[in-house]
Amino acid sequence: xxxxxxxxxxxxxxxxxxxxxxxxxxxxxxxxxxxxxxxxxxxxxxxxxxxxxxxxxxxxxxxxxxxxxxxxxxxxxxxxxxxxxxxxxxxxxxxxxxxxxxxxxxxxxxxxxxxxxxxxxxxxxxxxxxxxxxxxxxxxxxxxxxxxxxxxxxxxxxxxxxxxxxxxxxxxxxxxxxxxxxxxxxxxxxxxxxxxxxxxxxxxxxxxxxxxxxxxxxxxxxxxxxxxxxxxxxxxxxxxxxxxxxxxxxxxxxxxxxxxxxxxxxxxxxxxxxxxxxxxxxxxxxxxxxxxxxxxxxxxxxxxxxxxxxxxxxxxxxxxxxxxxxxxxxxxxxxxxxxxxxxxxxxxxxxxxxxxxxxxxxxxxxxxxxxxxxxxxxxxxxxxxxxxxxxxxxxxxxxxxxxxxxxxxxxxxxxxxxxxxxxxxxxxxxxxxxxxxxxxxxxxxxxxxxxxxxxxxxxxxxxxxxxxxxxxxxxxxxxxxxxxxxxxxxxxxxxxxxxxxxxxxxxxxxxxxxxxxxxxxxxxxxxxxxxxxxxxxxxxxxxxxxxxxxxxxxxxxxxxxxxxxxxxxxxx
Numbered sequence: 001x002x003x004x005x006x007x008x009x010x011x012x013x014x015x016x017x018x019x020x021x022x023x024x025x026x027x028x029x030x031x032x033x034x035x036x037x038x039x040x041x042x043x044x045x046x047x048x049x050x051x052x053x054x055x056x057x058x059x060x061x062x063x064x065x066x067x068x069x070x071x072x073x074x075x076x077x078x079x080x081x082x083x084x085x086x087x088x089x090x091x092x093x094x095x096x097x098x099x100x101x102x103x104x105x106x107x108x109x110x111x112x113x114x115x116x117x118x119x120x121x122x123x124x125x126x127x128x129x130x131x132x133x134x135x136x137x138x139x140x141x142x143x144x145x146x147x148x149x150x151x152x153x154x155x156x157x158x159x160x161x162x163x164x165x166x167x168x169x170x171x172x173x174x175x176x177x178x179x180x181x182x183x184x185x186x187x188x189x190x191x192x193x194x195x196x197x198x199x200x201x202x203x204x205x206x207x208x209x210x211x212x213x214x215x216x217x218x219x220x221x222x223x224x225x226x227x228x229x230x231x232x233x234x235x236x237x238x239x240x241x242x243x244x245x246x247x248x249x250x251x252x253x254x255x256x257x258x259x260x261x262x263x264x265x266x267x268x269x270x271x272x273x274x275x276x277x278x279x280x281x282x283x284x285x286x287x288x289x290x291x292x293x294x295x296x297x298x299x300x301x302x303x304x305x306x307x308x309x310x311x312x313x314x315x316x317x318x319x320x321x322x323x324x325x326x327x328x329x330x331x332x333x334x335x336x337x338x339x340x341x342x343x344x345x346x347x348x349x350x351x352x353x354x355x356x357x358x359x360x361x362x363x364x365x366x367x368x369x370x371x372x373x374x375x376x377x378x379x380x381x382x383x384x385x386x387x388x389x390x391x392x393x394x395x396x397x398x399x400x401x402x403x404x405x406x407x408x409x410x411x412x413x414x415x416x417x418x419x420x421x422x423x424x425x426x427x428x429x430x431x432x433x434x435x436x437x438x439x440x441x442x443x444x445x446x447x448x449x450x451x452x453x454x455x456x457x458x459x460x461x462x463x464x465x466x467x468x469x470x471x472x473x474x475x476x477x478x479x480x481x482x483x484x485x486x487x488x489x490x491x492x493x494x495x496x497x498x499x500x501x502x503x504x505x506x507x508x509x510x511x512x513x514x515x516x517x518x519x520x521x522x523x524x525x526x527x528x529x530x531x532x533x534x535x536x537x538x539x540x541x542x543x544x545x546x547x548x549x550x551x552x553x554x555x556x557x558x559x560x561x562x563x564x565x566x567x568x569x570x571x572x
Contacts, residue, residue, distance in 0.1 A: 012568055022071060025073075032044065032067075033093050033096040036063065039159045039463075040464075043057065043058050044058060046066040057390075059163070059391070060093045061092060064078050072567050084550060090157065090398055090543045092550075094550050099554040102451070102452070103561055105454055106448070106558065117563060119440055123448070127419055128548065131419075131548060138410045138414060139410075140408045140410065142402055143406075150179055150402070152408075152540070153398055156541050158178075158391055161391040164379070181199045195328075197328060198328060199214075199372075199375050199396055200325055200373070201389055202375065203385060204357055204377065206381070211378045212375070213375075214374065218365045219374040221360055223360075233311065233312075234290070236348075241291040242291050244285055244332065245294050245334050245335065247334040247335065248297065248336050248338060250295050253274075275300065279306055285341070286310045292312070293314045293315070295318065296334075297316065313352065315363060326365075328371060329367045333347075348368065349368070377389060377392060405544055409543075410500075412500025413459070413461075414460075415542065416456040416479070417479040423452060424449065460479045463479075472513060473510040473511065474511040475511075480499050483495065500540065
């Protein structure tokens with residue numbers, strides 16, 4: 001008889017943010033994500049305690065999916081960031097750094113959490129209204145008739161991932177490829193329910209990055225095909241290749257015993273019966289002028305041979321991931337049963353070819369309208385390739401989000417410092433009625449606003465990993481980085497050439513202030529101005545939708561954690 005243990009009562013932790021364990025965990029997490037931030041971010045190696053795969057990365061999607069977090073409060077924060085990244089792919093580190101810093105700065109104010117939350121929500125609404133207004137000085141309109149802004153967006157994503165180990169020519173090459181691949185996925189004929197196509201990434205590891213290329217259509221790896229073999233595929237009378245797409249096994253599998261029992265008469269072979277049925281399916285495909293059969297699972301060798309003899313190409317083991325793009329590209333409806341075939345399920349292709357890249361051989365399916373493409377992605381080793389794949393997927397998602405909302409924000413820390421300058425100016429000019437509506441004093445509002453602005457500026461400062469000074473100008477509110485090794489009393493104008501995003505050059509008689517460690521910073525009179533540079537001058541841009549969401553998620557999560565009174569843990 002097993003020993004029974006008495007049930008333990010739940011553990012109640014009051015005011016969790018006052019506990020040292022939470023503060024230390026929050027500070028550690030903040031240090032980890034800050035050190036990863038930006039093009040010069042430091043890499044992290046993540047692996048479990050018993051060995052296994054080692055992930056080298058600086059990307060939030062990889063870090064938070066592999067980071068082991070035990071405390072419930074920190075789990076709330078990481079879950080919020082992961083949810084944001086799953087929806088937008090970009091600005092995960094920005095969200096995490098801002099959330100951690102907001103919590104730390106708001107804790108030091110010694111104000112009631114409800115007061116801080118009310119004021120911070122008002123500050124967030126000021127930010128969002130400003131970012132969505134035409135007067136916003138850190139926002140850029142994206143013109144899809146010009147490639148310059150789109151190239152800047154993609155280049156900014158790639159440059160911020162140091163573990164990809166890319167030099168400038170490689171970044172430029174991939175930037176053009178990713179944009180070209182994205183253009184393939186945009187349908188030529190836009191109806192009422194237009195849907196973007198798909199870019200399928202094909203891995204080729206151990207080759208140069210500049211060997212990467214993009215092709216319209218889909219590549220399916222087929223090691224058994226020889227390049228010397230002539231490729232004969234039957235065409236229909238309309239000179240297209242009909243295609244049948246099966247998502248069910250065509251291997252002649254017998255019934256699963258778990259599905260029930262069957263009665264077999266004496267002398268009847270189940271295997272032979274299944275094979276005969278498969279061959280009958282093959283005859284119908286031949287009669288329907290099908291030229292290509294693609295199966296998600298396995299095709300029986302005898303059926304493959306029969307189809308080949310009748311000039312029908314058969315490709316099996318395509319995998320689940322290719323089913324959706326194959327259906328979208330060809331118009332095929334995946335066939336889930338071999339008992340009944342309907343000609344309405346067939347799709348069509350323009351051509352089928354055999355391609356070779358490195359040591360791999362592929363069948364290249366070329367569609368009539370290219371809404372699906374294949375990005376053959378090369379990199380020197382597996383670690384760098386994995387990181388590059390995540391970066392390319394992020395860049396593609398950023399372009400998709402930009403189609404829905406054709407805006408971008410200046411990067412390089414300039415949006416954060418510009419917003420901080422705007423909020424400082426706005427908070428000084430609020431009418432007394434606003435404080436009455438928020439049930440707070442002007443002093444309380446200014447304290448929370450200063451903590452909010454210093455948190456934004458702290459994110460910009462996280463881009464600098466070399467101990468140099470970080471400045472903001474008193475005209476545009478942009479961020480400027482001073483190389484390390486110069487004293488703080490230097491003439492800043494002699495040491496900086498362009499701001500973080502690249503639009504402002506040091507051609508005016510600008511005045512500066514240090515970002516780090518200043519409380520009660522001076523306010524730009526009249527608010528920060530909009531730069532006069534052209535979009536082509538930008539070096540760094542951020543996704544508008546992702547950054548706006550990150551700003552909201554960071555502040556709302558910080559407010560949620562600040563409002564926690566108890567953590568209740570079941571210890572059984």
